[in-house]
Amino acid sequence: MYKPKLEKDIRCxxxxxxxxxxxxxxxxxxxxxxxxxxxxxxQLRKEMVNITDAVLASTLKHLISNGIIERKSYDEIPPRTEYSLTLRGESVVPILLDICRWAHGFINEDELSPYQCRKCDFK
Incomplete structure (x- = not known):
């Protein structure tokens, strides 16, 4: 796994x-x-559209390690794994909706690809 040469310098x-x-x-x-x-x-992969398996797996690991997403594995045959938001992840949703509302004022609807998210109720 990739390890950065320098530690993160988060000041804000x-x-x-x-x-x-x-x-x-x-x-x-x-x-x-x-x-x-x-x-x-x-199911998540189908919802995402245009994401590779490697990127999806890596992003899920990142979100799981930061406590945003929970991964639950069931001891069944065939194995079943489900992903859902944690309470911390749910707390991010209003922030993302606010960003959508803000961006709606500046984006041209013609620029949106038919594959991009149109599920937000940002109006």
Whole structure:
């Protein structure tokens, strides 16, 4: 696994927050799980569109390690694993919705791809 040469130099709580949920896929995964509540990996993968398995797995590990997402494995055959938001993850959702509301004032609807999220009630 990649290890940075220098320790993170976080001087502001905003930098900390953006490090946790500011990545390209982090907020999208959070929003999908906020909407669907609990999903298995393949269901989450279908909801995400245009994300590779490697990136999804890496992003999930990042969010799990930061306490945003919970991974629950069931001792069954075939094995079943489900992902859902933790209380900490749920607390991020209103912030992301506020960002959506703010961005709506500046984005041109024609620029949105049909594959991009349109589930937020940001108006």
């Amino acid at each position: 709580p905003l930098e900390y927050g953006l490090d946790i949920f500011g990545g390209k896929w982090d907020s999208r995964i959070i929003c999908v799980l906020a909407n669907k509540k609990t999903l298995r990996y393949t």
